[in-house]
Amino acid sequence: MVTIYDIARLSGVSKSTVSRVVSNHPYVSTETRNKVLKVMQEYNYVPNSLAKQFRQKQTKCIAILIPNLDHPYFSQLVRYISAACYKKGFKTVIHQTFSNKYTERDVYTQLQRNEFDAIILASFSLPEEAIARYTENNIIVACNEDYSGDYFDVFCLDEEEVTMKATSYLLNKGLSKLAFCSDNITSPLQQARLKGFILAHTKKGLHHTKDFVFNKISNIEDGIILGERIFKDRLEIEGIIAGSDFVAAGLISSAVKNHIEIPKQLSIIGFDNHPISLVTNPQISTICNHIQDMSNDLVNHIVNKINGIKKSPIKKVYNGEIINRNSS
Template sequence: MVTIYDIARISGVSKSTVSRVVSNHPHVSTETRNKVLKVMQEYNYVPNSLARQFRQKHTKCIAIIIPNIDHPYFCQLVRYISAACHKKGFKTVVHQTFLNKNTEKGVYTQLQTNEFDAIILASSLLPEVEIASCTKNKLIVACNEVFSGEYFDVFCVDEEETTMKATTFLLNKGLSTLAFCADNITSPLQQARLKGFILAHNKKGLNYTKKFIFNKVSNIEDGITLGDKIFKVHTEIDGIISGSDFVAAGLISSAVRNNIEIPKQLSIIGFDNHPISLITNPQISTISNKIQEISIDLVNHLINKIDGRERAPIKKVYSGEFINRSSS
């Protein structure tokens, strides 16, 4: 069995440094902390003292993993999940990974040391097999990301079907050159949306243009920048499936500045049905992802599992709702 002395030796640090990392002491550099956490993860080390301390005892705390808090979708998600947990008597702690795999793995190590009862995973850069390996028999539920449900619970919108319906709506209008926007094209969620975008074209016997798949477009400023580019360089684009209502708002702002009529010259569909979609001119056609309903269902299920009333992993998939407003 690996001991704290082994972790210290392999990491090249002192035993007291490992203890400080385990207790989340602030006086440890980020580099050293990540190095020790990585070794702990590799050797499946769980500190005996913490294990004894928390055995047979709940912390009444649930961690939420997101990439960053200033993203409109994740800000809303944290709000609804935290409110649902609060009603059940649980605290929440938000971990921002800033799209760093080691930071994400560090949170899984904290779960192994029983610093919280469970993790709600709203964003990940890791494949689900690796996540399952990191968390082992500890409790984790995925929300937002499109995983299989084989290894842990998953609550998500059918991103592929929903995006296919929105794309089909534009194609049925006679539009022929569509663009697709993603904030992180490599994530399972964005891959599902892209698949739906492509599938809609295939069903119509149409081709999509690969160069009009835009990545790292996630906020109003990105939408403005992309719009300025499209209206000057890619004027043939006549419809856009944007990754969020904020991106759509940025595109509309750019369109106004470039004297482009929406939707006469360009149709735009957002995502998330955020209140901002109601205050733009024109109002943004969007997709409701049922974030509040999912959050409540997920938290109720998770707390049942914490209490030992649920066992086998489940996957619950929700249908997104296309809301046709004046931007499309």
């Protein structure tokens, strides 16, 4: 097997020069760089990344913790975070916990064993204090969930505020019988959304209907099933904060099947501004969550921390925007 010493000898340069070429160091002339690269290509030389990582005390790998990859939001989030990491020279490892705290804790143990440089928490079951205790002084950044920021960095959307705005929009149209959909009502994110939903009612002097708060509704199929229930049972619902664009798409599919006019008989607002919101008929009114901006910001932040830039825990909150289309 060809080694770095062989490449140096065949190129007529020192081992350190080859190392600089491999690491794309700027202080190598174009002529020398091209000569070394040509020899590397001729002999199919592949640098030993593990040895390089050992020297740098970095794995160049970041773990992303999610409940499951089937969820439309998390698959989109993973795509944006992974792309941002790749641009910074980092690989990502996706850990699906299926909301199991023991599986989650195993990932923290791997971080302590330096199997990756940092963890991005998109969802988690354990309290902040417990996570900080399990991970000690390792690098943790939370996104998506609205946590305090006292123990680790947090990047999140102001879920309460934007849900309150979306709910108020429907209430201001004269729709008082509203429903709320959640994928996991116990999560901090969904609790923040529910709080915004209730607060919008309170500000109008209204009470929300507890029976119209639906849990474990997260995909198109769930939206279809919920729609069938609403229409067949003739539930007096005038508008729905659907929780995701996929749920909204399922509701619209069911409405079409049951000859319900959207938005004349039922107004629907989705969440996340996923491309699917543009292909339904009618197109889905939704909430822009700035997921790409958040992903880029948190990856830049986490890479700086990996590279030794020390900062106190920060919390960056993004303001969502309502995008009005034809479903509301």
